[in-house]
Amino acid sequence: MPASRLRWPLSAVLVTGPSMAPTLRHGDAVLVRRGGRAIRPGDVVIAVFRTRPDLLVVKRAVRPAGGGWWLSGDNSLVTDDSRAYGVADVQGRVVARYWPRPGRVPSDRL
Known part of the structure; x- marks a missing residue:
């Protein structure tokens, strides 16, 4: 999903790939909030790597x-994270999974 598609304060995003398992799985649909409280370590986020601006992760x-x-x-x-692509710009914070297993997405305090 191109980063330009996250235009609303609350957006739906479909998870693809295995990099967030077991927290999120391929095919999960999540709600993403732009703005709101500041991002904290441990939050699940939607972001764009500076070296891969075409890829929303x-x-x-x-x-x-x-x-x-x-x-x-x-x-x-799975190494498709900052170990491979470096620093990223956060577009929003994942606040809930609504499909197929509705629920709050846990934050891990690292």
Whole structure:
């Protein structure tokens, strides 16, 4: 999903790929909030890597870095996170999963 599609304060995003398993799985649909409280380490976020501006990703915020965020996937076997692409700019915070298993998406305090 191109980053320009996150235009509303609350947007729906479809998760693709295994990088956030077991927290989020391929095919999960989540609600993303732009604005609101500041991003904290451990939050699940929607972001764009500066080296891959065409790719919108769902990752976990680890720490602020270089004016953006260092991100990590929950599945450590998949390396499509900041280890491969560097710093990312956060577009919003995942607040809930609404399909197929509705519920709050847990934040891990790293």
